[in-house]
Amino acid sequence: MRYLKRYQSVTMALIFCSVGNAVAENADNSYQDSVDYILPTIKIDLNTKSASSKQKGLTTSQLTSPVQIQLFPQNNNQSIENTLSQNAWVDMIEPSSPNPKLTIKGQRASVLFNGIPLNQFNSQSQFISLIPPQSIAKIEINPTSQSVLYGSMGLGGSINIEQKFIDHNLYQIGTSASYPFGGGINSFVNQVLDSDKSWAVQLATNTNTTDGYRDYSRNFNNAINIALMHQSQTQKLNINFSDSYQYLQFPGSLTEQEVNDNPWQASGTSEKSINHTVNGQIDFSQLLDKNWHFNLKTQYFQQWSNLIFKNPLYGSSTQGSSLFYLRPDVVYKDDRFKNTLGMESVYQTFTQSYTTSASSQTNLALFNQLDIFLTSKWQSGLGGRFEHSYTRGTFTNKSPQVTAHQTVNIGAGNVYVQYNWNAKANSRFSVSRAYQLPFIDQSNYTSPNISSEFGLNPQTAWIYQLDNSYKDKRISVKNSLYWMEIRNQIAYAGNDSSLFGYNTNLPPTRTIGSLSSVDYQLFQRLSLGGSFALNINTFTSGELYPSTSSSTREQQSVAGNQVPGQPPFSAEIHTNIELLSNVNLWLQERYVSSMYADGDFTNTLAKQPGYFITNLMLNYHVQNWYFSLSIQNLFNKFYYSYVSTAGYGQLSYYPADGISGVFNVQYRFD
Template identity: 25%
Template sequence: MGFKLSSLAVLCAAALSNMAHAEPQQVDETIVVIGRQAETPLDIAANVTVIDAAQIEQTGVTSLAELLRGRSGIQISDSNTGPTLAMRGFSGSQAANNTLILLDGRRLNNTDIAAANLSAIPLQQIERVEILSGSAGVLYGDQAVGGVINIITKAPQAVGGNLTLGTGSFNRAEGQGDIGGNLSDNWRYYLSGAYNRSDNYRDHNANHTGSVLGRLQYQTDMREFFVEGSYYDNKRQNPGALSEDDLRSNPRKASAFQADDYLHEMTDAWRLHLKQVLGSHWQMVADINYSDTLVSSISYGSHGQNSRSLLEFNPKFVGNYVTDKGDLKWVLGGDVHRGEADFDLSGTDRSNTQTMTSIYAQAIVPLTRTLEYVAGGRYAKVKDELRDAAVYPGGTVLDENAHALALGLNYRPTDAQRWYLRAEQNFRFAKVDEQAYTSPGVFGLKPQTGDSVEAGWDWHPAKQQLGVHLYRLALQDEIVYDTSATKPVGGMFNGANVNADESRRYGADLSWYWQPLSQWQLGSEYHYVDAEFTEGANEGKALSWVAKHSGRLFSSVDVTDNWQLYAEAQYLGSRYMEGDNANEGERIDSYWLGNLAVNYHRNAWLASVRIDNLFDKTYVSSGYYSSWGNGYYVGDGRNVSASISYRF
């Protein structure tokens, strides 16, 4: 990216100049976490999609992963123990480290390479999902490389509750409930719980999953405070990978080498939140988050256990001023993260305490009533206090730092139309379990850094929405696992975490939504990404597991006042197996999935039936390349689910 800190200083000085001629205005109390301030999607110089509660209900989906599949270019990889979400051209193994997942602004990404567990969030708790496609290194820092997905849960603003019961294929049974109410004029409460069990599609893949959440909230015109606690417990059998012969003969079978394998994850999380109005222009928002996870497992017959915890402090100040050209908006903040992890696995005895601190600032400055620019920057430092029995038996300390700058323009000639241009840097630091597993002579991985440039046009007339978004993402020192790297000290076979050769991704996102009649909606999305290495031995080769083409079509019809029909087709193009960065093997076939849902509404009742993979397509949901023989995981076959809920 061509601009420097001096350029950023000039732009911020211009923002301060605008502030000097500003008039007071009360800060909007509603904080939209995407953008870290109150905005609408067209007011942000970025590609932002919002899925609201009505759309969630319309689809009839039973899981967050199925809700997000194919939307906003999201590609899902699932090794039959839980999905990972990739945005902007990342492989399944790298998706969890380059797509930031938030729950009400709290990071769900783990301190290690394990993906955020989406099954911990029952759909019944979700108010909306915000998806920012593209880098957001200034506002969110580490791991906000391909995009940010923020899941907004229901807040205790109303009195009442909901009860949902569900059943379906593979002996699935589910129950969810929530209730909220007022304790006084200023105090409110919210409680929810969920339980799910299923044998799932493959043999030896049953799960038992439960979660509870409680929130106590205090709110006045000047202050909001709440304390929230949750607990999540998931035990799932791991059926292992299939050979190519097994995939063709019986995709539901379990691996004979992993007959007893399972994962059991238990997480408790706590959150303190304070929002305080500081006069007519500013408000302060601060969160303290803590989570603690214990994972017990059997892998290839060997018992293992790892624990991780994360403590975060995230204060920020949000300012809003009215000028004669429009609103001038500021976000000033800092993030402090301290993560601890201990690994006691077969062949691994390692612990790491990772401390990350950063500060950031961003200003949205009006140039005219229709044109504004955004400028911002972040600086971050990380320290790993690492001990590994094989590599660092006496312990070591690794220090790194990174920064990100952003500059964008947002032009809104009319209320229904906008154009934007945006350049932003991004970075990610190595996870706690990546640093020690490196080739001999490599002492710590450098931060992964990148530059993102994108442009877009959106048009939202009364009954249509059109969007065209183009981007280029270039990465340096990308942190990946390379199967050809020299094995680490104590390693059993070749392969290690490395800083890879440079890579770049070109892409385009096209979308069109239309409501020709009040009872009929239809739409389409198409996503293209060309991801390849630009240096090194694999120069010109496609990045593995990234499909060039993906998309979806949907139609929703209100057949009567009570009956609604929803139909959807999802497409994912061919791609190389995960890890086949030299493109030596055959591509995995592309596939279409068809989904159908029927909903019935009457008063406070809602009944839904959904069929996923209507035509029972066999497809590969995750796969890993090896010269010894590839390992395949399959997606679910035809899956019928039914639910009934009552809102009181």
């Protein structure tokens, strides 16, 4: 929710590590397989030392040269979104909100679990922190437009979390303690159900509490996850169900005067959010014959929320949302062609006690992606998508009450050509037409002059992108250069004097940038790596109201100004040292450049300062015991996690917590 601008103390989770075998040569580098992913995907693999699994039957082909980074499953009380934010390609906006937004190239990324979008609703990445890390096979960060395959939230790229099938009994129990205060317990059970080892059931529970001493925050999560899984030579079935409870107490923001007086302590008053979420998913795949493959993905999600604001004028509000998602597709693949034809159907609802009594959105889409292997060196592809969206809602904060609607018909497309220089290097040039549809959000309903429509247009973009990849036994390098011409970019206008602010369409913007990553194994027990993101997003024309306190505001030209709330540059470097055969030390230095406060479109207010932070992880295992220590912000650096405009000429500062750490112990029953 765009009006909840706040920060919660979150300890570093499942952080990125690159170890000795992390850049091992892929055994299968045939050009026929390279089409299964769009370069330059970053691939995060599970630590095979901790929980090996043998994939059967319908396995996914490997990218010709993925960047492989390990997840350490002993950190079970940590959040996946914080794992992702440790990479410079991914930016986490509003980290303290119940569902922080994850962006790539400054645009929202489509967050997927087993290829099923999790952030269709409200533009946010729903409950990914509740996915059990023990059941994750890999996470792929793809910076190319995914609008053809995944629709409205695929403009910036995709983050796909893939579940694994474990073909042996596995039982784990763990506990953790955190600084300044908190801790939790977790358990994971994988039970094989048949002698052929083709059926298994997984049960995971997680309870975790984290308190912050600097910002008076509290984060309590309690979740249970059940999965029934089946894999054979011709069939795959994953049925997932989760039920979770989340209590969040957010720090109050600081005014400029409070920042000057004592920036190291947030306000003692805070906002609270209580969320109860249930989610069910079915992922089914059937190999029809040698070349034909059928997939069916479906999801039902329901969330209930209660928001309690520190401002007595707001009081409290209740919020409810639901979503039903259905996606069948048929894939044909032979030695020269791969074609994916499918459709998507999404129905979602939203209510908010203060702004809208009822709203709904129905989306129907058809898509087709064709990839052609021209020669052993050349391949190409093109895809297209057509989507129909109908939204209807009743605005209770209007006088008189207003019922509004919006109908959108929109399309997406892409074309690319890829050249495989050899088994180690390849290049791809692509042109994409991408979009983001207006989402259901109470901030849309408070936009000025709304009478019968929602007031937001779809965001569209032309994206020109060159991707390059190189990988051998010691080094893996990825680079992506992109040019994006964006119309109607959807943003939050927090500098308005209305109660919650509102969402708005920006004038035309242009984004020029580059994403890079490198991992190098210097010695058998020492590896180095890093990731870098340059993202220059500026207005090409247009006028907007300034973020000033003047009672007679006039629109000002914003041509050439930076789009606020997006760091122009971010980077991280890390090293992993295998001190002993069972002891690993990981160190990371992160940098985020200064940026204009979110909502300051005319660039008239003070910038959010840039900052460096240092993170550390130490892992040790002996027999069936696994120990880990992770420390975020090792040197207790003061910085702001978020800065936003609030009312004319005002800035709201949300200071991040200082040094925090988690110590985790796990025992695995073999």
